[in-house]
Amino acid sequence: MSLRRFIVPMSAFAVQGCAGLQSALDPSGAEAERIGTLTWLLIIFSTAILVAVCVITAVALFGGERWRARISGERTVIGGGLAFPILALSILLGYGFYLMAPGSTSARVEGGLRIEVVGERWWWRVTYVDESGRRTESANEIRLPVGRPVELELTSADVIHSLWVPRLAGKLDMIPGRTNVLTLEATEPGISRGQCAEYCGGPHAFMSFYVIAMPEDQFSSWLSGEAEDALAASRDQAAGQALFLSSGCVACHRVRGTDAQGTIGPDLTHVGSRHSLAAATLENDVAAFVRWIREGQHVKPENLMPPFEIFTEDELRQLAAYLDQLR
Amino acid sequence: MDLRNLHWTNIAKVAGLGTGLLIVLGAVFVWSGIYNVAASKDHLQITTWILTLIRERSIATHSFKIEVPALDDESKIRLGASHYEGGCVPCHNRPGEEINSIVKGMLPPPPNLLEIGKHRPPEEIFWIVKHGLKYTGMPAWTNVLRDDEVWALTAFLASLPATAGDYGELAGLSRGQGNAREEPANGRALNVCVRCHERDGMSTNGDRVPRLAGMPEAYLLRSLQEYAQGTRASGVMEPVADLLSEEAMRELAAHYQALPPVAGTAEPDPEQLRRGEAIARRGIVGQGVPACLSCHSGRQSQQFPVLAGQNAAYIEEQIRLWRRGGRIGTPYGRIMAAVAGALDEGQIEDVAAYLASLPAGRAPDAPVAEAGR
Numbered sequence: 001m002s003l004r005r006f007i008v009p010m011s012a013f014a015v016q017g018c019a020g021l022q023s024a025l026d027p028s029g030a031e032a033e034r035i036g037t038l039t040w041l042l043i044i045f046s047t048a049i050l051v052a053v054c055v056i057t058a059v060a061l062f063g064g065e066r067w068r069a070r071i072s073g074e075r076t077v078i079g080g081g082l083a084f085p086i087l088a089l090s091i092l093l094g095y096g097f098y099l100m101a102p103g104s105t106s107a108r109v110e111g112g113l114r115i116e117v118v119g120e121r122w123w124w125r126v127t128y129v130d131e132s133g134r135r136t137e138s139a140n141e142i143r144l145p146v147g148r149p150v151e152l153e154l155t156s157a158d159v160i161h162s163l164w165v166p167r168l169a170g171k172l173d174m175i176p177g178r179t180n181v182l183t184l185e186a187t188e189p190g191i192s193r194g195q196c197a198e199y200c201g202g203p204h205a206f207m208s209f210y211v212i213a214m215p216e217d218q219f220s221s222w223l224s225g226e227a228e229d230a231l232a233a234s235r236d237q238a239a240g241q242a243l244f245l246s247s248g249c250v251a252c253h254r255v256r257g258t259d260a261q262g263t264i265g266p267d268l269t270h271v272g273s274r275h276s277l278a279a280a281t282l283e284n285d286v287a288a289f290v291r292w293i294r295e296g297q298h299v300k301p302e303n304l305m306p307p308f309e310i311f312t313e314d315e316l317r318q319l320a321a322y323l324d325q326l327r
Numbered sequence: 328m329d330l331r332n333l334h335w336t337n338i339a340k341v342a343g344l345g346t347g348l349l350i351v352l353g354a355v356f357v358w359s360g361i362y363n364v365a366a367s368k369d370h371l372q373i374t375t376w377i378l379t380l381i382r383e384r385s386i387a388t389h390s391f392k393i394e395v396p397a398l399d400d401e402s403k404i405r406l407g408a409s410h411y412e413g414g415c416v417p418c419h420n421r422p423g424e425e426i427n428s429i430v431k432g433m434l435p436p437p438p439n440l441l442e443i444g445k446h447r448p449p450e451e452i453f454w455i456v457k458h459g460l461k462y463t464g465m466p467a468w469t470n471v472l473r474d475d476e477v478w479a480l481t482a483f484l485a486s487l488p489a490t491a492g493d494y495g496e497l498a499g500l501s502r503g504q505g506n507a508r509e510e511p512a513n514g515r516a517l518n519v520c521v522r523c524h525e526r527d528g529m530s531t532n533g534d535r536v537p538r539l540a541g542m543p544e545a546y547l548l549r550s551l552q553e554y555a556q557g558t559r560a561s562g563v564m565e566p567v568a569d570l571l572s573e574e575a576m577r578e579l580a581a582h583y584q585a586l587p588p589v590a591g592t593a594e595p596d597p598e599q600l601r602r603g604e605a606i607a608r609r610g611i612v613g614q615g616v617p618a619c620l621s622c623h624s625g626r627q628s629q630q631f632p633v634l635a636g637q638n639a640a641y642i643e644e645q646i647r648l649w650r651r652g653g654r655i656g657t658p659y660g661r662i663m664a665a666v667a668g669a670l671d672e673g674q675i676e677d678v679a680a681y682l683a684s685l686p687a688g689r690a691p692d693a694p695v696a697e698a699g700r
Contacts, residue, residue: 157613246627248662251610251617264615304615306665309658310630 021193021210022166028192028213029168030149030185034099045092056080115142116153119161119174121200122207122303123266123279128223136227137254139266140279142184142194142211143226145219149185159201165194165211173198186213193280202302208280229257230269230326240322243315247308255326265305273327278303289320366434382460390454398449398482402640404490405533407483408497409523410476410563415440418464422491433464444487453481469562472653475644476562479535499523499532520567520579530589534638540586541687545629547580549659558656588687591636595680603681606674608691616669619678624690630659636687642679646670 020026027033059067070076118125128136142165144150154163156174163182164171172182196207214222233241241258244250250260256269271277274284281300282288291299294316297307311319356362370378412421418437420426430437443452457477459467468477483490483497495501499522521529523536531538539547553559554568555576571579595603605611610618625633634642645654649667654660670678685691 248617248622248627248631251621262610262617262621263612264610264617304665306662307658308662310662 021191022195024166027167028186028188028190029165030187031100031169031183032165032167033187035170038096038099041095042092045088112151113145113148114151114153116155117142117163117174119154119156119158119163119196119200119207121158122196122203122300124163124207124209125157125266128226130223134227136223137267138226138270138274140209140276141274142209143219143222144184144186144211144213145216146186146189146213148216149183152182152184154180154182160198161196161200161207162198163194164197165192167192168194168211171197184211186211189213189215191275195280203300206279206281206300206303208276210275210280212275226270230255232257233322234325237318237322237325240318240320243311243319244322247310247319252305268323268326271326272324284324286317286320286324289323290316293319366432369434378462382463386451386454389458390448390450393450393453395449395453396478398478398485400482402533402535403479403482404486405497405499406476406479406523406535406563407481408490408494409499409532409536410480411483412498412500412522414562414566415480422487422494435463437464440484441488441491444485444489449481449485452484453477456480456484469565470557470560472560472648472651473562475648502526502529502532524583525586525589527586528589530591531638534640535644536638537641538588538591538637538687539583540588542583542632543625543629544580544584546632547583548576549630551576551580553657559660560653560656588636591638591683591687595639595684599677599680600684602674603677603679603684606670606678607681611669611674614669616666616674619682620690623682626690633690634682635685635690637682639676639679639683642682643675646675646679 024032024035024039027036056071059071063071112131114129116125116127116129118127124140124142126138126140126142128138130136142152152163154172154174155178156176158176160176161174162171163174165184168184168186169182172180174180190213192211192213194209194211196204200207244255245259250258250262252262252265253268254261254263256267260268272284276282277284277288277292278296278300282292293308293311295307296303296305369375418426418430418433419440422441423439426437426439447455455465457468457471457474459465490497499519502521523532525531525538525540550559550564551568551571554561554564555571557565559565568576606616607619610616610621619634621627622631623634625635646667648654649660649664650670652664654667655664
């Protein structure tokens with residue numbers, strides 16, 4: 001009775017976990033689809049073996065004399081205990097190698113779009129390097145063209161992180177002083193969620209990001225927009241911009257096209273256009289900017305941005321409105 | 328009664344009666360008010376002896392583990408002497424001068440400290456200055472975070488009696504009593520800013536005192552308010568700011584902003600300047616240290632102090648204070664805490680030397696936070 005009361009809600013959670021932005025069982029990328037295929041194959045195969053073993057056990061316990069004699073014979077032991085496992089596992093292993101091989105660096109596209117992703121405590125520095133070698137820095141969000149394999153060059157600025165977008169591919173570690181290459185190929189437009197999959201200190205659980213797969217033409221127009229400098233602040237935003245430039249924000253953050261040239265923290269040139277703030281910790285709106293600036297240490301404890309409790313409510317709103325319109 | 332066959336219950340009865348009697352007598356003694364607490368009447372000799380013994384043993388034991396930093400530093404002695412003039416003179420008087428007849432009536436009377444440097448090792452002086460002494464009228468330091476200030480006063484006391492002759496000069500008395508504006512209404516010795524800070528044409532009294540000339544008014548006013556509220560810890564400045572009215576604080580802040588800075592005299596080595604310049608203008612990206620001048624060049628918020636031309640020893644000591652957690656009482660201090668925590672000792676010295684070498688109040692015009700990658 002109590003077991004049932006426990007299992008029903010838990011299984012509801014489990015079913016929930018299979019759908020959504022961060023589920024390996026709901027793939028939308030080439031590698032994740034292959035992983036999905038392999039996963040289902042293994043699950044079905046293992047289930048079949050389990051059922052077979054249960055049946056044989058039942059026969060051994062309750063079956064007739066003739067059946068029991070048959071399964072205790074040497075042929076059953078050699079066939080079912082040696083030949084079958086060796087054969088079945090070898091086939092599965094071979095199939096696994098065959099299936100997962102295209103996910104390796106063999107798919108390298110010379111001169112194509114590359115994305116450098118640097119794991120930082122506790123956010124992602126994302127730099128797009130396009131066909132012409134132009135570099136566009138962004139943060140905490142990765143955009144991909146649908147149907148084109150894109151190389152992600154992964155490294156870390158401090159400790160070991162790991163990049164995992166379950167809907168698109170398996171995970172790959174980001175190791176200081178080393179570059180690992182992960183190829184992502186989105187098969188349909190949409191949003192997936194990824195996160196750091198290697199414990200990297202206090203706010204590790206808040207080190208996430210969104211991956212947005214876009215049709216090719218939308219992606220290229222987005223990338224050229226992203227490469228632009230920030231628009232000049234309108235008159236309404238002038239007060240917010242002045243606060244941003246004079247209160248120390250620029251020591252760590254860059255907004256291209258202004259005097260803000262800091263490189264310690266995330267590039268904020270187009271921060272208003274991203275799907276989240278603080279590495280997918282908060283929604284992206286004016287209220288979230290206010291919260292992050294004033295009480296970032298409560299929202300994401302131990303993150304490396306110092307608390308800025310120096311602003312009045314009005315100043316905070318001006319500053320947040322300025323950041324929000326950086327699109 | 329046969330003593331050899333004394334039963335334990337009898338012993339207990341006698342002991343119990345005796346204890347009861349003592350408690351009753353004690354209670355009668357306390358409640359009757361027979362004991363004379365008047366300071367006009369000295370203790371019994373035995374009481375004086377016991378009190379002295381307990382005090383000396385306590386000081387020796389508690390100061391046993393204290394490690395003494397270098398104290399033969401003129402700027403420490405100057406800072407210590409200047410604070411002595413405001414904080415200690417009211418009771419102990421200036422070294423060698425007799426204590427005044429009012430405080431002489433205290434029991435025990437505050438000792439004249441002329442020979443203190445000979446009698447007591449520095450760690451004992453430090454411990455007494457920091458913690459004060461119960462039942463003597465000797466107060467503890469205003470806060471427990473500022474060991475650096477306590478060591479400055481210790482340096483001065485430990486240098487006695489050799490420095491007694493220069494006291495007037497060390498404590499800034501010879502720098503004048505200030506003009507009407509600098510001397511707030513009550514005119515107490517404590518509040519003569521010019522004994523430590525700049526005055527027309529004169530630099531600070533030693534390089535542990537911050538230079539204020541040309542600092543943004545908003546920053547100076549905020550600092551005075553934070554000292555007065557006790558959110559910025561300083562045994563030297565809190566008592567000074569406590570006595571200032573809001574009006575006086577505003578006047579002083581405006582006065583120092585308008586005061587023309589005096590050129591510094593620092594001569595650091597060029598290699599150190601080069602290292603310091605890199606930190607001040609570009610930061611250390613890998614360590615998460617932003618460029619100092621992206622906030623402190625004078626072109627940003629008026630709430631940020633300008634560090635160009637500030638005394639190196641003052642900058643170093645403040646960064647160390649941040650690293651010890653001594654400046655997290657204010658919102659502005661909490662921002663800087665993240666930066667100070669990322670610097671190591673060598674970098675602190677380099678960057679302080681560079682900032683001190685800049686022309687007072689003027690930072691280089693070039694864009695400060697260049698791309699670090």
